[in-house]
Amino acid sequence: KQWYQRRVRAQISVMGKQDAPVAPGSRGLGEFLGGMDLDQRRAYRAGVLSVTRQEVIDVASRYLSPDNLHGNVVVGSETETSKFTDLGYLIDAFGKKTGTE
Numbered sequence: 001k002q003w004y005q006r007r008v009r010a011q012i013s014v015m016g017k018q019d020a021p022v023a024p025g026s027r028g029l030g031e032f033l034g035g036m037d038l039d040q041r042r043a044y045r046a047g048v049l050s051v052t053r054q055e056v057i058d059v060a061s062r063y064l065s066p067d068n069l070h071g072n073v074v075v076g077s078e079t080e081t082s083k084f085t086d087l088g089y090l091i092d093a094f095g096k097k098t099g100t101e
Contacts, residue, residue, distance in 0.1 A: 003053050014048050 018041060031037055036044065081091045 007051070007053070007056075011048055011051075015045060018045065 034041075085091055
């Protein structure tokens with residue numbers, strides 16, 4: 001029961017803004033700025049709502065383990081990555097690795 005309550009709270013936290021009513025004049029703006037169309041938002045929502053306890057444990061152990069200490073940073077456009085690769089950072093641009101480790 002405790003897992004269920006925590007999961008529901010986390011899901012509401014993640015989905016709350018996405019599920020909030022949108023003014024008719026702002027509907028296209030959200031898609032333009034967010035980069036996700038209606039079908040992509042629906043798929044994202046379905047994924048968040050269907051997450052299992054084991055999936056959360058697997059992701060946490062993969063990314064939050066002491067053996068996997070590192071930082072992640074989101075930067076601007078791909079043209080800005082060269083200044084980071086010049087400093088020796090590894091850039092993972094949605095699965096395309098560049099730079100040095």
